[in-house]
Each structure stands twice: as C-alpha cells, then as structure tokens.
C-alpha cells in the first residue's frame with residue numbers, strides 16, 4: 001500500500017545555492033518523505049532522464065515510490081512507480097494503456113467535477129490544489145482555500161482513490177490544512193504534497209521531519225471533530241460550565257477582542273465582570289505578541305476595518321493553539337463582508353462560530369433565513385438542531401446559533417439552551433456580548449487544558465463547553481437582571497446585566513441552566 005502522507009514534488013530551481021540535488025533528495029528521504037515526484041519543467045529530455053535515474057536509485061534505497069511528472073516515456077525508461085498527469089496532459093486511459101499493470105497514476109484536480117472524472121478515468125490518487133497561494137508555479141486555476149477541499153474529498157467516498165493536497169503547504173499551515181479539509185462525511189486527506197517547504201530548505205531532512213510529525217500526530221489523534229467526541233450528559237455540561245467560570249475567576253485570562261465601535265465598551269465591561277481581562281487591540285503590529293499572552297481571541301466582523309489584523313490574529317492564535325471565536329456580524333448584509341468572512345475562515349480555523357440565524361444562514365449559503373443588516377428576520381430554521389450540527393461539520397468547529405432558544409453543536413453533540421429574556425434583544429450588541437462571553441469561557445477551557453498534549457489540535461480545551469458556558473452566563477445574567485425591581489426598560493437593563501455578570505457564581509450558573517441534549 002502506497003503511503004502518500006508526505007509527498008515531495010521536486011523543483012531543482014528552488015534548491016539553496018550550492019546544494020546538490022542528490023544530497024538534497026537523500027536528506028529529504030532521511031527526513032521521512034514517503035513518495036517522490038520528479039517535476040522538471042525546464043530540462044530537456046536527456047537531463048530529465050538523468051535526474052529521473054538518479055532519483056530512482058535513491059528512492060529505491062529508501063523503499064519510497066517514484067512518480068514522474070507529465071512524461072510517461074521517462075517513467076517507462078526508468079521503471080518509475082507511476083506518473084502524475086495534469087488536466088491538459090495525456091489522458092489517464094492512454095497513460096494506463098502505455099504503462100505496465102500496477103503503476104500509479106495521479107491526476108491534478110481543482111474542482112469536484114475534475115475529481116469525479118479522475119475517479120471515472122481510473123486514477124489512483126488525485127492532487128487537490130492549489131489549496132493556498134504559491135510562488136512555486138504560475139497557477140492556471142483559482143486558489144481553492146482549505147474549505148473547498150472537503151466537498152472534493154466527499155466525491156471520493158466509497159472509492160479507493162487517494163487524495164493529497166498541494167499548493168503553499170508549509171509547517172505553519174499543515175495542521176490547518178489537514179483539519180480544515182475533512183469532509184462533512186469524515187473523509188480525510190491521505191497526505192500533503194510540498195515543493196518549496198522542503199526543496200528550498202537548508203535542512204531538508206528537518207523540514208520533512210516537521211511536516212511528517214504534524215501529519216502523524218493528526219492522523220493518530222482520536223478526537224477528530226465529528227468523529228469521536230466525549231459523550232456528554234446535561235449534568236456533566238452544567239458541572240463543566242460552572243468549573244470554567246471558577247477557572248476564569250481564578251486565572252483572569254486575557255481576552256483579546258477585535259470588535260466593533262458600537263459594543264467595544266460594554267464588551268470590555270462584560271469581560272471584566274466575568275473576572276477576565278479585556279484588551280481591545282487591532283493594530284497589525286501587535287497581533288503576534290498578543291497571541292502569546294492571550295487566553296482567548298474574539299474576532300467580531302461588526303465594523304470591518306481591520307481585515308489584515310483579523311487574518312494575522314487568527315493565524316497566530318491557531319499557531320499558539322488558543323481559542324478563536326468568530327462572530328460574523330451582519331455577514332449577509334454585503335458582498336464585502338461575505339468575501340472577508342470567507343477569507344478569514346480559509347486562513348485560520350475558528351474554534352467557535354457564533355451568529356444569529358440570518359448570519360449563519362449567509363455563512364452556510366442557505367436561503368432558508370434572511371437577514372436585514374445585522375438582524376435576522378422571520379421565524380428561523382425549520383430544523384435548527386440539524387442546521388448547527390451540519391454547519392459545525394462543514395466548518396470543523398463548534399457552531400452556536402443564538403436566538404430566543406440557542407443551539408450549539410460540535411458536529412456530534414447538539415445542545416439546546418432555553419435561558420434568556422426579551423430585554424436582551426432590546427439593547428444594542430447583546431449578540432456581540434455573547435461572543436465576548438464565549439471567548440472568555442473558551443479561555444477558561446484553554447486554561448484547563450493548556451498542559452495537555454495538543455499536537456493534533458488547533459486549540460486546546462473543550463470548545464463546546466466554552467461556547468455553552470458563554471451563552472449560559474449571558475442569558476442567565478439577562479434573566480436575573482430583567483427580574484430586578486429597579487429595571488424599568490432597556491436603559492436600566494444594561495447596567496443591571498453587567499452587575500449580574502459580575503455577581504454570577506458557578507453555583508448560580510449551574511442552578512439556573514436550562515440545558516437539553518437533542519438528537520436529529
């Protein structure tokens with residue numbers, strides 16, 4: 001069985017000055033490359049043949065299959081293990097008829113239709129790309145983005161055709177690539193194909209080792225979203241949510257919020273009231289430093305002016321395995337917001353996405369619920385439980401749908417929350433406050449798990465409990481505030497709400513929580 005997990009595609013023009021090709025390839029093989037493709041775009045036939053021969057000897061020494069890019073004649077001449085064909089290269093059927101039985105044929109694919117055709121034509125594997133932007137090659141098809149890979153993998157369900165992702169894959173984004181590519185049916189990549197990350201490295205064995213290690217820990221991890229997740233009970237949820245409030249009060253995590261001008265002040269006050277520490281910062285230059293010290297990151301799309309900082313903050317937070325809460329405020333309102341949201345979600349992995357029905361419908365490309373500006377209109381989804389579960393599977397994170405009833409899912413467990421009060425809808429930014437509270441509870445979850453092995457995770461901690469805790473804290477505080485005798489309307493409600501967040505205890509949280517686990 002061929003191991004596609006770390007697929008090296010060569011590119012001699014990228015070798016560091018003075019580095020001999022054979023030394024490079026030996027070191028890369030030493031570092032754990034599992035399959036090699038010789039890709040020569042400028043060499044004449046004699047030179048291509050020479051390089052292919054050298055590669056064949058080395059690959060044979062390491063027991064690693066050798067694939068030749070484009071040229072079936074070269075593959076035959078060196079008795080390579082197979083060929084890789086692009087969309088405008090020799091058809092698979094013709095290559096198959098020229099090659100001896102058992103040889104591997106791979107096909108480049110940039111769309112679901114191309115994957116379906118490759119399967120029909122009898123390919124052994126598909127190279128899905130480009131997943132990220134790359135300088136290694138002039139692309140003739142659009143950059144896909146990580147979130148477009150899942151549907152292409154679904155097209156391989158029930159077949160034995162393998163899949164690797166290619167294009168711009170580095171040690172810094174390989175975990176994001178693997179995690180974000182999993183299809184809603186649970187179909188995963190069989191490997192990643194890289195050129196520059198290994199070829200242009202001064203230490204190719206080290207670069208290969210790093211990539212391989214991420215792949216290994218990811219593929220061995222038992223807690224893949226939507227596959228195996230802890231089984232929860234309502235009592236367990238209430239206990240764990242209460243624990244998180246305790247942890248927040250004890251550890252006072254820093255909650256970095258890139259949020260909108262309308263709610264910044266009350267969001268900072270809500271964070272403080274829960275016992276955490278807010279920092280409302282949006283300068284690009286400080287995103288890295290903050291990612292090292294924060295406990296949770298909130299990215300709120302409310303007034304979209306800091307896209308570069310939002311991109312960087314999420315990337316750095318993923319890198320540090322910290323929670324990223326995304327609140328796509330008003331995402332359905334303009335094409336610009338939809339474009340920014342797609343770019344953000346293709347760049348980093350959100351731990352939790354929270355939104356009202358209109359926002360989440362827009363994010364999911366669903367026509368079922370409409371939005372007006374930042375507000376949702378109509379009665380909502382016919383089956384909200386299924387909607388959150390499916391969106392969680394698609395986005396590979398926890399999804400929280402807020403409204404009179406709140407629905408939260410990690411793609412496996414679905415939880416219905418029934419706390420809240422009408423007055424929450426009468427103040428501006430109560431949805432944004434939910435995002436702040438979720439980020440704060442997720443920071444508590446991170447704090448609890450920060451010393452656990454998180455090699456295969458993009459965020460340490462139980463983000464489902466974090467999301468549930470944040471929603472329960474705000475809605476229960478809302479109920480308690482609305483019940484105060486001195487609250488006359490929305491003006492007196494807001495300070496009372498902050499007071500109730502301030503006075504919220506783990507015991508009150510547990511006692512008032514209305515939690516139900518549902519199935520669809």
Ligand SMILES: Cc1ncc(COP(=O)(O)OP(=O)(O)O)c(N)n1
Nearest residue numbers: 009069084085086087108127166193
């Ligand atoms: C594993 C893998 N995937 C995709 C490609 C791209 O091949 P192709 O479309 O033929 O483009 P060129 O490589 O010929 O520029 C690949 N080589 N390997």
Ligand SMILES: Cc1nc(C(=O)O)sc1CCOP(=O)(O)O
Nearest residue numbers: 129130134136167168194195196
């Ligand atoms: C050879 C190739 N094929 C691609 C495709 O999209 O089909 S992207 C690509 C180059 C990948 O190089 P790097 O790892 O340096 O980004």
